[in-house]
Amino acid sequence: MIADLIISGGKVWYREEFIECVIVIDNGKIIQLCKEPLAPRSDLKLDVDGLLVLPGLIDIHSHLRDFELSYKEDFYTGTCAAASGGFTTVFDMPNTKPITNSPMRLREKIERIHLNAVVNVGLYSAPPKNVKEFVELVSMGVAGFKVYLSEYGELNTDYCNYNFYEACSNYNVRIHFHAELRDFIDTSTTTYELNVLNHHLIRPVKAEIEAINYVINLKDIYKFRAHICHISSSDSCSLISKVKNSRLNISAEVTPHHLILNNNFTSILGNIVKVNPPLRTEYDRKMLVKLLNNGLVDCIVTDHSPHTLEEKLKDYCEAPSGFPNFEVALPVLLSKCLNGELMFSRVISAMSENPAKLINLKNKGKIEPGFDADLVIVNHKGEYVINPEKFKSKAQYSPFKDMKVRFQVSKTILSGFPIYDEGEILVGKGYGKFIEVSDKNDSFSKTY
Numbered sequence: 001m002i003a004d005l006i007i008s009g010g011k012v013w014y015r016e017e018f019i020e021c022v023i024v025i026d027n028g029k030i031i032q033l034c035k036e037p038l039a040p041r042s043d044l045k046l047d048v049d050g051l052l053v054l055p056g057l058i059d060i061h062s063h064l065r066d067f068e069l070s071y072k073e074d075f076y077t078g079t080c081a082a083a084s085g086g087f088t089t090v091f092d093m094p095n096t097k098p099i100t101n102s103p104m105r106l107r108e109k110i111e112r113i114h115l116n117a118v119v120n121v122g123l124y125s126a127p128p129k130n131v132k133e134f135v136e137l138v139s140m141g142v143a144g145f146k147v148y149l150s151e152y153g154e155l156n157t158d159y160c161n162y163n164f165y166e167a168c169s170n171y172n173v174r175i176h177f178h179a180e181l182r183d184f185i186d187t188s189t190t191t192y193e194l195n196v197l198n199h200h201l202i203r204p205v206k207a208e209i210e211a212i213n214y215v216i217n218l219k220d221i222y223k224f225r226a227h228i229c230h231i232s233s234s235d236s237c238s239l240i241s242k243v244k245n246s247r248l249n250i251s252a253e254v255t256p257h258h259l260i261l262n263n264n265f266t267s268i269l270g271n272i273v274k275v276n277p278p279l280r281t282e283y284d285r286k287m288l289v290k291l292l293n294n295g296l297v298d299c300i301v302t303d304h305s306p307h308t309l310e311e312k313l314k315d316y317c318e319a320p321s322g323f324p325n326f327e328v329a330l331p332v333l334l335s336k337c338l339n340g341e342l343m344f345s346r347v348i349s350a351m352s353e354n355p356a357k358l359i360n361l362k363n364k365g366k367i368e369p370g371f372d373a374d375l376v377i378v379n380h381k382g383e384y385v386i387n388p389e390k391f392k393s394k395a396q397y398s399p400f401k402d403m404k405v406r407f408q409v410s411k412t413i414l415s416g417f418p419i420y421d422e423g424e425i426l427v428g429k430g431y432g433k434f435i436e437v438s439d440k441n442d443s444f445s446k447t448y
């Protein structure tokens, strides 16, 4: 046979360690891992000269904006940023303008993905208003529903004219919770001066803990699948550990910024690091690191949240929360593995294998025969400086600006085809596909 592509000379991440082998790719799939002399002939050969070859990254929490917010980001720029960061599949949140909470809104996004995306994109919906729309959204392949417990209205369940939680249980769809309970957030506080230094007090740990407890109680009643987004505090770590060891399994995710930064950065970076949930204390950060290293966090997510720099530089109350993260996540996290703080194997699996399992993406997240040839090739031979001016994202700033890192994404390969190479996007708009998620009868999904 003649294969489509052979990648040689790499240190390939295979079953939790690096091995030296060639990857034989045909028809978008990995068909063989072997020593070079045993490889079949191929149309194309890529010698990666000792670089690391990891599974293509999967991000289950990002904000690609578009539509009325396309001045912040759109499906093209967002997925170009994702490809530059080594991501081959990303999932977009529904708090867009307009909000994604109906089949019509989902269809509009799917259309734009097919026209503009360069990596694969899956979609979440906010709770739809009626059961008919709920059922249709599930059949269209939403990855899950997102509920913002911090919000009132359409992003929460306030307008549902049916029991949303019962419906999620009946259809075995996962709910991803923004876990800050609105009753405990006081943005009009008179106790604290309204500035970014107090952001973590205005949105206190208690809001997160009460939200997680609220989810635990709801899950106990309705038995739906629940996922806690971006946990930020040591108290949440204790709660999640306890839940992980109980019959009420709940999955959880953590972000690069909560793993690496603490609230001291607020005095240096101001509203650039304004984010929800807020950065917490150094102790909280260390507990998140421990939770990840102990394998109790399912996924690392970027929560890529682009806004314009002008918006971020407004007063505390007006400046939006979040910042772009696709293009920094892997280099900063891997660099933190070198000093022994984070465990390499946990970081990789939390960004590839675990999210693939959680969302039930068959044949993704691992470098093994039969799996999709989604790969990221990482240079670990130099020292690099994070430079947001080079971002493909429309948002060209980062709390990690000027940080020295020891890893850089060299190439990203999606379905056996190089889509990114040393700063260049190699494919046109529309190479990425909409990822339709359908896992209602899968045995794995029952463990979550």
Ligand SMILES: [Zn+2]
Residues within 6 Å of the ligand: 061, 062, 063, 093, 303, 305
């Ligand atoms: Zn988010």
